[in-house]
Amino acid sequence: MSEFAFEVPTIYPDDLVVDQREAQIDISQDQNRWIDDRSRPHYITGTAVDVELPFTGDKVGFDIQPTTSNFNNPRAHVDDGVISFSIAGTDLTAERVRQQIDGMVASINLHLSWLTNDAQAYNASLGDLAMRTIDHRKEKLLRGKSLLAGLGFKMKERPGASQTFAVPSVRRTIHPSVPRPVASRDPYKPEPILTPEDYEHVLLVMENMVGVMEQSPGAFREIDGESLRTHFLVQLNGHFAGDATAETFNYEGKSDILIKVDRKNIFIGECKFWTGEKGYLETLDQVLSYLSWRDTKAAVLIFNRNKDFSAVLAKIGEVTPAHPKFKKLVQKRSESSWTYLFGHKDDANRELTITVQGYNVPELIKPRILILPG
Known part of the structure; x- marks a missing residue:
């Protein structure tokens, strides 16, 4: 120095x-x-x-x-x-x-x-200044590479250039192709991301759960939110093989469904019962608060036990653009599923993809109280 x-x-x-x-x-x-x-x-x-x-x-x-x-x-x-x-x-x-x-x-x-x-x-102060400069440079390079990776187009390759590596698929296995070194003197390599293909497959597996619920309504009639999440985890882990553990998808803390690679979240899913417009917007805030600027893909699963499911879907489509970090509707995947683009909570130029899926689960049957004659 x-x-x-x-x-x-x-x-x-x-x-x-x-x-x-x-x-x-x-x-x-x-x-x-x-x-x-x-x-x-x-x-x-x-x-x-x-x-x-x-x-x-x-x-x-x-x-x-x-x-x-x-x-x-x-x-x-x-x-x-x-x-x-x-x-x-x-x-x-x-x-x-x-x-x-x-x-x-x-x-x-x-x-x-x-x-x-x-x-x-x-x-x-040169030591601290050098580390801050290096960290800033790393983040700038990663933002640029992640931006291109999130566009969905094939990127032009340059000889010797470091490429954003993503999770490859086998039985569909989610893990980075090579371990990244810890030493900071090696050439900088960007963080892993979830490929658009794997993201679409994750969403498809979750969408197919609607059919499971419709075919076996009795199995889901008295189930709570945590048990519903477990059903999704079982389905997802049936499609994706884990890397070092038996399960690729898991949960910890307040986040419902996670894919972690090298202790970094590359996918976050949040499961919530519909409680109204206010609760839904708070769920979007919650998901955005969990996402670091490296995390670009997430899903919000809204379970409905009200009788008027059509009104719930209409309300989701109406209030989502009112969120302060909303940028645009990427696509309406189906009658009950939308993919949106949001701005990061701390960086409006950083774009995050969140897919919202609505599920109508059978209404909870309240036990009747029988009064027997004495």
Whole structure:
């Protein structure tokens, strides 16, 4: 890191050199002289002493205003390794020239002492600054690659370019093709994502659950939300093989259905019973709060036990565009399924795909209380 540290210039007054020459001196503002028109320059021949003061270090330092200043910065011409300035007058003496040279040297040294205090703090922060810059660069590269990956078009390949890797499929297996190194010195590789093909297959499996519910309504009549989620997990894990474990889909915390690769979420599904417009919009907020900017695909499963399922579907289609992060309707997949594009909660330029699916499950049968004669 030392090669990137800022080196404050150091001057060498003992090695300065001087030269003398004639010069034209403007005396129009000299109040000790009678000048009939002071609005114009009035020159007479005088003497100039040219001074060259050697220095080492970064000459950019002379262009920096330190945080501490007396607002009377010395003025001179700075070249590679040399500071040049002149002392001119019509009645110069050796004593006056010496005093002015000493004053200039003292002013430059004072300026550099203030600059040294700032440079010490800057050099001490280089490590943290480098890490923040690297992290920012990584995130910028990943946002660009993930943006292209989410467009659904074939990307142009460049020789030697690192490509966004996605989860390959076998029985449909979801896992990255090669493990990524932890060391930060290796070439940067982007995070895994869920391919559009796998995302569509996940949605299809969940949509097919409607048929299962319709064929066996009794099995779902008295089931609660957690049990419904378990049915979806069983179906999904029947279609997708796990990597290191038997299950690709699982749940943890407040998130209902997850696909994790390298401890990163690449798919999030949320299961909720319909409780009205307010509860539905809060569910969208909840899903968006779970998604980091790397997570681009999610699903919201809305279960309905009201009698008027058509009204629920109409309400979903009506209120979703009212969400503050809503961007557009990508497609209406079916009468009860929509794919939307949302903006990230912290970055409007980051786009997230959320598919909303509605399911009409059999209404819960309330047990009747029988009053038997005593």
